[in-house]
Amino acid sequence: MTTSPGGEPAERTKAAVLEDVAGLAGVSAMTVSRVLNAPEKVRPETRARVLAAVQELGYRPNFAARSLVTGRSGVLGVVSFDTTLYGPASTLYAIERAAREHDYLVNIASLEAMTRRSIAEGVDRLRQQSVDGVIVIVPHESAADGLRDLPPDLPVVDVGGGERLSVPAVAVDHHAGAVRATRHLLELGHETVHHLSGPANWIDANNRMQGWRHALRGREIPPPLAGDWSANSGYEQGKRLSRDPSVTAVFVANDPMALGLMRAFREAGRRVPEDVSVVGYDDVPEAAHFWPPLTTVRQNFATLGRQAFQLLLNRMVGHDTSERRTVEPELVVRESTSRR
Amino acid sequence: MTTSPGGEPAERTKAAVLEDVAGLAGVSAMTVSRVLNAPEKVRPETRARVLAAVQELGYRPNFAARSLVTGRSGVLGVVSFDTTLYGPASTLYAIERAAREHDYLVNIASLEAMTRRSIAEGVDRLRQQSVDGVIVIVPHESAADGLRDLPPDLPVVDVGGGERLSVPAVAVDHHAGAVRATRHLLELGHETVHHLSGPANWIDANNRMQGWRHALRGREIPPPLAGDWSANSGYEQGKRLSRDPSVTAVFVANDPMALGLMRAFREAGRRVPEDVSVVGYDDVPEAAHFWPPLTTVRQNFATLGRQAFQLLLNRMVGHDTSERRTVEPELVVRESTSRR
DNA sequence: GCGAAGACTGTTATCGCTAACATAAAACGT
DNA sequence: ACGTTTTATGTTAGCGATAACAGTCTTCGC
Structure with a gap:
């Protein structure tokens, strides 16, 4: 069912699926799944055989199928206004790095305007692609309102928003x-x-x-x-x-x-x-x-971004904090100021 | 099966699914699906009833399920080096805007380093979340090599890469x-x-x-x-x-x-x-x-980004071009130059 | 007035994966 | 040696949507 007709095993018409790998390794699909998700539960030799088959077929798990059954996507969203500005861009960058370290991918939704509506829309757009959580970088009064309309089941963290938010937040003081x-x-x-x-x-x-x-x-x-x-x-x-x-x-x-x-x-x-x-x-x-x-x-935008991700991670694993963290800014004295 | 025990219909424990909407509207799941994807094929009154049910239950299609069966995700990836730099940031922003207009979401993968390996890894990360296509913004020699290792089935467009690439590309002259x-x-x-x-x-x-x-x-x-x-x-x-x-x-x-x-x-x-x-x-x-x-x-980074998205869109719908587009830069004379 | 075409809607199968349970084989204690 | 636990693998049943096909009900021409 899997072998290609004309020779080269690398030349398949359709991407290999779990079943193909299982067939080649002489095990069941479930075992292959385990090798990928909980390797320690599979005997080393079996594991090796499966891994070899995975390699040979160039198998890649189907993301949609996996997240359909697990209910998690491994993607988080960032809603931001104008990612061209230095602040948002740097924060986004830091978030992305932190996310990557934890095997999360980052989806972005930049906003045209900063109204309560547009924030809700941005979050919505992300939610439709089923992100596991959202970080909102909208340092505008409207954010506070926008965040209020959010569905309660979606983990959200705010960056640089106002003081009286209902969600966990990080902000520079x-x-x-x-x-x-x-x-x-x-x-x-x-x-x-x-x-x-x-x-x-x-x-x-x-x-x-x-x-x-x-x-x-x-x-x-x-x-x-x-x-x-x-x-x-x-x-x-x-x-x-x-x-x-x-x-x-x-x-x-x-x-x-x-x-x-x-x-x-x-x-x-x-x-x-x-x-x-x-x-x-x-x-x-x-x-x-x-x-x-x-x-x-x-x-320190790098810290800001990292903290935001941490907070989101906490919320996603269930800790229902509405913690608020503060990052201290620092005066850098150069030559544009002098004694009167 | 759907009604919440204690009153408010908005208070459900689990998110509504197609079946729930169908039940409430008194139609089959398929009809609901049609209302959402091809409204003209459903009689107006039925459509209205379904829409009302959708509204009432706050139904949102499950992204994973949909993309599992359609094979498309509606997400595209951007691989870029340091999105903090003005150029990449602006390009990314333009791509995101163009993507949004066509109902695509953008996933980003920034690179730590610019080696052939890291590019391949970046693309890979995105591919694992099954993006429909990838735009690579890596204006480095290594990109040319990195792009060569890519699987041929994934639509890729390059921005600002070298001349002899095998993929469609946009670049400033x-x-x-x-x-x-x-x-x-x-x-x-x-x-x-x-x-x-x-x-x-x-x-x-x-x-x-x-x-x-x-x-x-x-x-x-x-x-x-x-x-x-x-x-x-x-x-x-x-x-x-x-x-x-x-x-x-x-x-x-x-x-x-x-x-x-x-x-x-x-x-x-x-x-x-x-x-x-x-x-x-x-x-x-x-x-x-x-x-x-x-x-x-x-x-003109905005144009650059928009064109990149266009090219990717073309490739995604099948046009197998390896077109290369060029954007002309423009000299802006101010006061840092003067006659000798 | 009746068959054919068209307009709607429903049924079934399936996408690729994993949770949960079931089974078989190995390891163990007494 | 024999039940009992442990370890390794397999089986079954969906997750929630859509494609493809199959009906049912109108509508219409002559």
């Missing part, structure tokens, strides 16, 4: 990061610190803004500006800020915006750091080579 | 891009153009280097330096180059390295573009805000 950045500037003798924030309703943006506010307590708090994370928006808002001569220190909510802002200041004739000090956020790999090298807050 | 960059510098009156290349054995790096060489024919061709794509390597090699006073123009194989290089030149007291002109490659979103704004070669 942006409040602390912002405080560190702002204090650093105050300690350098600046009267106050201006802030260029991320877009409204982004959790990260809000947390950083709050941290900034917190560190500024008791002082004059200038009205914050908001960008859209892009260098370009940093440039535009920078142009505006540079007209205000009282500005001597700016805490910018991410590195690309800081880059744009520094360009605007430079073009306006205000030197960084001599006239104005700037602190960014993220520590993208290029930040050390900006002009001037950027003082910034480093987020 | 880096040779042309490099020629444009180099000519631009020559036309500005520079005697010759130096080159900071990417790492050896990267296809893109080689193509760009060849284009640079080609555009320089008839002139003195300075020995190229090589970096590893990182801003840091650009900085290091930039320090070396900046010691050579004869250097007036540099074509750098990507934007981050150009950033590092410009920093090195600035620190060495050589102004860009007054003393030295620099051209980068990629046009990352930040390039317009580098100091000075970087003249660079823009790659």
Whole structure:
């Protein structure tokens, strides 16, 4: 039933199935299955014979059949917004690596928009391909709502979402990061610190803004500006800020915006750091080579991703925690900040 | 068999299956299946009844069962090296978008290393979860070999690989891009153009280097330096180059390295573009805000990704092309280059 | 008014695998 | 030596969907 008519055993028309291997090894299909899933339960010589047959036929278990009967797929999903951004991309990468080590595959669903609906849709798309669990990287207010609509039977872990989520979560402590950045500037003798924030309703943006506010307590708090994370928006808002001569220190909510802002200041004739000090956020790999090298807050995305996977793994094996883990960011001082 | 004991119909213990829906709608399972897959073959009123039942039970088809019998999974795989890099990340994103529009899901396998072995392993991992096709983004010499070992029954499309591949491929014409960059510098009156290349054995790096060489024919061709794509390597090699006073123009194989290089030149007291002109490659979103704004070669990763998906789709439906498509890069002139 | 074609819907078999139980063979204690 | 446990393998019965075929009921032409 298995032998190909014309000679070469490697030349089969259809892919080999369990039964074929069993036939060739002279055992039952079940034994082959065991060799693959619980080798210790099969006598070494039998095992060897089966393995040889597997090898010879180039047998590969049928994923669909297996997961139909086991109810597990070995695939997990990641819902993310714009995986082109440094943060999500790095987190995704770390998740993928962690997943691979545990023999999980990662399926991605990026979102066009960040609405409650689109999150639900993203999760849904993944669920239809029966992922075993989902990690949601949507640092937006809408995520909180989006996560509420989820079916309770699907293990979900959130990354960088809000505080009051019903699911396990990992997040960087942006409040602390912002405080560190702002204090650093105050300690350098600046009267106050201006802030260029991320877009409204982004959790990260809000947390950083709050941290900034917190560190500024008791002082004059200038009205914050908001960008859209892009260098370009940093440039535009920078142009505006540079007209205000009282500005001597700016805490910018991410590195690309800081880059744009520094360009605007430079073009306006205000030197960084001599006239104005700037602190960014993220520590993208290029930040050390900006002009001037950027003082910034480093987020450890690798840890973030790994922790997210760990949490998901816990939930998938049943531990019904709604644990929340925090990753501490770190201030990296370079040359874009100086004493007043 | 389906009704929950205590009231709320939404509260079932096990997920509803086809049979449950059929029961509730008073039809056979087959009819339900048809409503879902070929609605026009079912009378409108029956269809409505079935749909209502689907709704009520929150029925979702079982992916594994479906793909077991149809032999298709609706998932495609992307094998890529370091999805944190701008190029791969953008390509991946475009692929994912295109895939979504055609109701495919994307599975990723990032590679630790870029050897022939690791590529084969990556493809294998994906194949085990029975993807319907694979897109390989590995712009490295090893890819060519890695692709040779692949099973012939799996549709594969290559992105940015070498020229002599046996599979359909999409690639940016880096040779042309490099020629444009180099000519631009020559036309500005520079005697010759130096080159900071990417790492050896990267296809893109080689193509760009060849284009640079080609555009320089008839002139003195300075020995190229090589970096590893990182801003840091650009900085290091930039320090070396900046010691050579004869250097007036540099074509750098990507934007981050150009950033590092410009920093090195600035620190060495050589102004860009007054003393030295620099051209980068990629046009990352930040390039317009580098100091000075970087003249660079823009790659359209979105198109690249979309085309790759198209090609894969063609192969999956059977068209056995080994078509090779090319995407043209575009020179974007900014302020890092000036007349000699 | 009646057979044929068409429109719907149902039945059966099967995809490839593994859980659970059944059996056979080997190992063991007394 | 003989029941009992242990170890190794085989058998059976689905998992949840769809393909292919088989009916049933309309509809229609003449």
